[in-house]
Amino acid sequence: MNLENSLPLLVVLSSLLPGLVIFFLREGSHRLRTVLNLAGAVIKLALVVLLIWGVFHEHSYETRWTLAPGLDLVLHADTLSVLFVTLSTVLWLVTTVYAIGYLETSPHRSRFFGFFSLCVSATVGLALAGNLFTFVIFYELLTLATYPLIAHRGTPEAVRGARIYLAYTLAGGALLMVGTVWLHVIAGPTAFVEGGILNQMPIEYHPQLKAIFLLLIVGLGVKAALVPLHGWLPAAMVAPAPVSALLHAVAVVKAGAFGIVRVVYDVFGVNFVDQLGLLSLLGIAAAITIVYGSIKALSQDNLKKRLAYSTVSQVSYIALGTAILGPLGTIGGVVHLVHQGIMKITLFFTAGNYAETLGIHKVSEMNGVGRRMPGTTLAFSIAALGMIGVPPMAGFVSKWYLGLGALDAGMAWWVMPVLITSSLLNAAYFLPILHRAWFRPQGPEWPAEHIPAARFETSAALLWPPLLTAALALAAGLFAAAPYSPLEWASLIALKEYGL
Amino acid sequence: MNSTSLLVFDGLLLVSIVSLAWAALASIDARRSVILFMAFGLVLALAWARLRAPDVALAEAAIGAGLSGALLLAALHDHDRTAAGVGSSSTQNQTSAGLTTVIRWSVTLLCAALAVGLGWALVHVFDHPANDALARAVAENLDLSGVSNPVTAVLLNFRAYDTLLELAVLLTAVLGIFALGPARAGYQPAGLIFDGLTRWLVPVLILTAAYLLWVGAHAPGGAFQAGATLAAAGVVLRLAGRHQIGLPAARTLHIVLAAGVGMFLLVGFALLATGRAFLGYPPAWAGSLILLIETAAMLAIAATLVSAFVGGQPESVTIDNEE
Amino acid sequence: MTDVLIILVSLPLAGALLCLLLPRAATVVALITAVITALASGSLLYAVSTQGTLLYELGGWTAGLGIALRADGLSALLLVMVALVILATSFYASAYFSKSAARAHFWPLWLLLWTALNALLLSGDLFNLYVTLELLGLSAVALASLGGKIAAVQAALRYLLVGLLGSMLFLAGVSLIYAGYGSLDLAVLSRTVEPEPIAWLALSLMTAGLLLKTALFPLHFWLPPAHASAPAPVSAALSALVVKAAFYLVLRLWMDVFADVVTPAAADLLAALGATAVLWGSWRALRAQRLKVLAAYSTVAQLGYLFLFFPLLQALPPGPALDAATGGLIMLALSHGFAKAGLFLAIGVIQQRSGNDSIAELDGTAQRLPVTTFAIALAGVALIGLPPSGAFLGKWQLIAGSFATGQWLWIVVTVIGSLLAAAYTFRILGHAFGSQLYPSRAFAVAREEWPALILTATAAVVLGLAGASVWTLLEAGA
Amino acid sequence: MLTTQLLYALSGCVIVALGLRSALLHSSLLQRVLAINVMGSGVFMILLAVAYRGAEVAPDPVPHALVLTGIVVAVSATALALALARRLAAEQDDD
Secondary structure (H helix, E strand, C coil), X not given: CCHHHHHHHHHHHHHHHHHHHHXXXXXXXXXXXXXXXXHHHHHHHHHHHHHHHHHHCCCCEEEEEEEECCEEEEEEECHHHHHHHHHHHHHHHHHHHHHHHHCCCCCCHHHHHHHHHHHHHHHHHHHHECXXXXXXXXXXXXXXXHHHHHCCCCCHHHHHHHHHHHHHHHXXXXXXXXXXXXXXXXXXXXXXXXCCCCCCCCHHHHHHHHHHHHHHHHHHHHHCCCCCCCCHHHHHHHCCHHHHHHHHHHCHHHHHHHHHHHHHHHHHCHHHHHHCCCHHHHHHHHHHHHHHHHHXXXXXXXXXXHHHHHHHHHHHHHHHHHHCCCHHHHHXXXXXXXXXXXHHHHHHXXXXXXXXXXXXXXXXXXXXXXXXXXHHHHHHHHHHHHHHCCCCCHHXXXXXXXXXXXXXXXXXXXXXXXXXXXXXXXXXXXXXXXXXXHHCCCCCCCCCCCCCCCCCCCCHHHHHHHHHHHXXXXXXXXXXXXXXXXHHHHHHHXXXXXXX | CCHHHHHHHHHHHHHHHHHHHHHXXXXXXXXXXXXXXXXXXXXXXXXXXXXXXXXXXXXXXXXXXXXXXXXXXHHHHHHHHCCCCCCCXXXXXXXXXXHHHHHHHHXXXXXXXHHHHHXXXXXXXXXXXXXXXXXXXXXXXXXXXXXXXXXXXXXXXXXXXXXXXXXXXXXXXXXXXXXXXXXXXXXXXXXXXXXXHHHHHHHHHHHHHHHHHHXXXXXXXXXXXXXXXXXXXXXXXXXXXXXXXXXXXXXXXXXXXXXHHHHHHHHHHHHHHCCCCCCCXXXXXXXXXXXXHHHHHHHHHHXXXXXXXXXXXXXXXXXXXXX | CCHHHHHHHHHHHXXXXXXXXXXXXXXXHHHHHHHHHHHHHHHHHHHHHHHCCEEEEHHHCCECCECEEEEXXXXXXXXXXXXXXXXXXXXXXXXXXXXXXXXXXXXXXXXXXXXXXXXXXXXXXXXXXXXXXXXXXXXXXXXXXXXXXXXXXHHHHHHHHHHHHHHHHHHHHHHHHHHHHCCCXXXXXXXXXXXXXXXXXXXXXXXXXXXXXXXXXXXXXXXXXXXXXCCHHHHHHHHHHHHHHHHHHHHHHHHHHCCCCCCHHHHHHHHHHHHHHHHHHXXXXXXXXXXXXXXXXXXXHHHHHHHXXXXXXXHCCCCHHHHHHHHHHHHHHHHHHXXXXXXXXXXXXXXXXXXXXXXXXXXXXXXXXXXXXXXXXXXXXXXXXXXXXXHHHHHHHHHHHHHHHCCHHHHHHHHHHHHHHHHHHHHHHHHHCCCCCCCCECCCCCHHHHHHHHHHHHHHHHHHHCHHHHHHHHHHCC | CCHHHHHHHHHHHHHHHHHXXXXXXXXXXXXXXXXXXXXXXXXXXXXXXHHCCCCCCCCCHHXXXXXXXXXXXXXXXXXXXXXXXXXXXXXXXXX
């Protein structure tokens, strides 16, 4: 048992074990629970830093455990997994702090934080999955761990939302599993390898491979909320804000997008997918989702709903990047995995703050909130502008590379219009909010003011996380060229994928 | 008797058996079916004797016809006392008349097909000379078995394990019956004549049982026939209105019920301890060990059958329900 | 060393006698017997994994003249499942019956049931199998009727008649086999039986009898009332173990003794019935109003899975692919055994705490008993076949086999069945959320809650993570 | 082949079929129990016919032992069935 074969496992356990302990904690033992949560998060972060360093220096980390003949559970660290692991670990730490502040007084906290930790463990495991079999396992575990979080409030609509979520994701999971088994039968164990492993398959298998690809993409598309498989996402909005943040930025939706990236690059190989004539299909699906999500977002008055539809649209940038042949498109897609995460989590934190502090749930209630909660609103604005793609924000970097990639691959004629329309639509549903928040006069009183303005506009645990993530979003754009920046890492991945 | 007359005898016997079976199953009146069923059993015993299976014939007469009959009649007795009973319909859903006729016919055809199929397959089998390997093996090892009656040898030596589990089945049945509640109320004390009859009938039955047990080693008979006869004595006492019917108090009764299986296990474990196989009797001891087991088995069988006939633990005997 | 085979039968039997003779000490005696027998089962598993198939010739007579006990990987695995389930359930029962007078009757019958199960799993002789079937049937019926509510007695009576009919059909088959081949020893028969009328007829009679006992659709009608009206520990054993025993026999006869006699068409017939069972059972479970009825119908469905893949085992040529699929099937059976037993125990806890098991009135209870609810969730994971349950690995291997042999239909049925299972599981779990009542600890485990949790966790986690050993064991004891 | 053996075996088949038919069709508890017993007797007859070796040769003792066991098992089952029926009747009276 040395670092090489234990580190990936430790990264998973660092959140799994605290989670299991937390289940048994007394509801009142607030401090111990907080300590466990933060300790887990910090330790995980430390381990991940070690992992980044190691992978950057070409060390290979792999944990392998045989479950059945021909079925190995493999946790393996490569550049892509490290990118996702880092994202989820950093954001988990922030979200934990936020959640502790957010759930101060609400019941069932031990249950909540228990499943919260399981949820992150599943995400990390899925990020480190070394083959499709392992990926499927953690993909399903993620579904199970999120269900109690969505249903947490126990209100009828919460339970209903959770049920809808399950119906979608379990069905998707089943398709993913069937597709994977099928692939196993014709191609043997499918380890993730840069450049894919299937391009050598004889021609007579191509029809089957097409069917398998569709099964996998539909299965993953459910969590990635590709239209028309996105129905669960708005319904899941009933969850507490930290959960929504996790769902949209770190865990569920990202897992779907990440899976698509994995399948296209490391199982089939992007060139082979193109050769099968399925790459453009994926691109079209992504494009439709991008535009559809933005249009739906326009008409939502409920803030979280609007953000939800914006997620539907934004996450498909990742799929779009994958569908663009060539390293530049890849960079754009992969880097957006990070950028969208940072920006979207900021938006949900702030939305949570408005709700918790002033009882604001609707866009129409936000007049003049900027004066009452400047910090929160500043964070919101940064993230929103980033989403629109205003330079030099993170979102701009992603879109820039997507555009270049499209030109490079000669897909500009349909990608460019999509990018421009969606950016305009983003502006159309974000800018009015900013205008209301900063320039409209404040109404007579707030819907329900819980936390009176004391030292800060709201409790510190709620205020700092969004400010921090907003700063990250800004930095990711400003210092995109710095070493270890998401962009740099994404370029590294792209080079490996294309064997350059 | 020459072969043709034997053939006629067989024909008549089988015709009567089949028609008795048919009549017993076809009759609407529960009482009549029970009586016919008992007759069916008795004629079967004849058939078994004809097929040179005297042990089975005895068992059939004593258990198949005798005690099953007694049990069924006792059940009918309840049936007369209670509104709903064993005679009553147990199926909840009454399907439409049209459907039922369809079902009737399809089931009948199915069973007819089964009969034909079975017969056809057996005809095929009987074409070939019978496979005697096992029969020969039994004959060869008979001297080592400790008894000279091959059936007893198979029952208590070669396939003793079957018999052990069979006694476990009996025990399970009686425990299940006990779990269902107290015994029936006894019968009215019988009149002088019947009472006097029992005074000599019971000892005779007990003697017969002892004889059957003893003779089983080398001639037709054995624990089961003996146990059944002994049980018959109990039944007679019960009918005579004796409440105690020779059954001991709960604790002792339990010991007797457990005796059959218990003795088997004791012998088995003892042999295991001496490094032999489970129930692997040393040839020298085999005879006496078998007699030992059979005696215990006989008592257990008798106690079981009587308890079953009484329908629970006898009134005087109440299962000691601790705290 | 092979003595352990007969010990596994005689030990629980002796325990039953002791419980009968020492009613006051019955509970203690039974628990001690359970622990020792469980250890013996473990040692048998170890022995098989090291020495391969074990043979024990009773009375020292060669198999054929005498009766032989045999233990291979399959029977050893099932024996251990039986042991663990009964052990856990016994501890639960000691709490469940602590106040009821039925206790004195329960323990002897309970150990007799165990005797029957072990005897059946080890027996290597057709007629002896008939006797064990009867012992199993009678003890199961006697236990099911405990408590003596009218519904229970009625269900038990029907259960008994069905069981008797089943064993009679089986016996008819046995006598045909003896007529045709002059032997009852399974090993001898597997060499001598040939595809001819007598063998076909015998096998169909025995199979018909066993299907009646294992409640394969449409012969399942007796199961839901019997399993739903018995006391919780009994329901657990009936649903998890007793029906499995009959399934084990079918598997043994079809894949082992009569392997050359079975025809693909016959296997397809079984699979078609299995498919209907999966869909119909799951659907009825979804419509059920009471937890126990839900669990019982889910058993009907899960048994369907076990027959769904017979054509697959038929079609695959001997080799790694077949071993993988067979292991998958066994894994499904094991995983369901643990999960369903745990589920019934959990339902028993709920029933005793809240006085009923109606799904509509579950809200309060599900939140007051988070551990039990969690156990139900774990059971659900195994019933649906989600990772990391053993069922997940099992289904994976079987679906793989179906792809390899191009038997698409079974894949579709499996997927639909799994989704229906998810539907009826989360229909229960939906009640676990809400904020009106909650304990100070999310997990405060009461004594009677442990067995369910342990059993379901075994199905949903342990079996999955330790899955590889199941396949290696089947290889070793093959 | 022996005509006796065949005659008895075939009658055994008929009895099995008769018993099975009533076991499947009858609604009356008592008659179902009887039917199953009759069916059993049919099976026993087949077994004993198989054991039969003619007037001179001693029959095969194994089936005889099997049938003896079968008879005892059958009577135990019958007893339990009747006891259950009796309890059921009592319960139904209470209601």
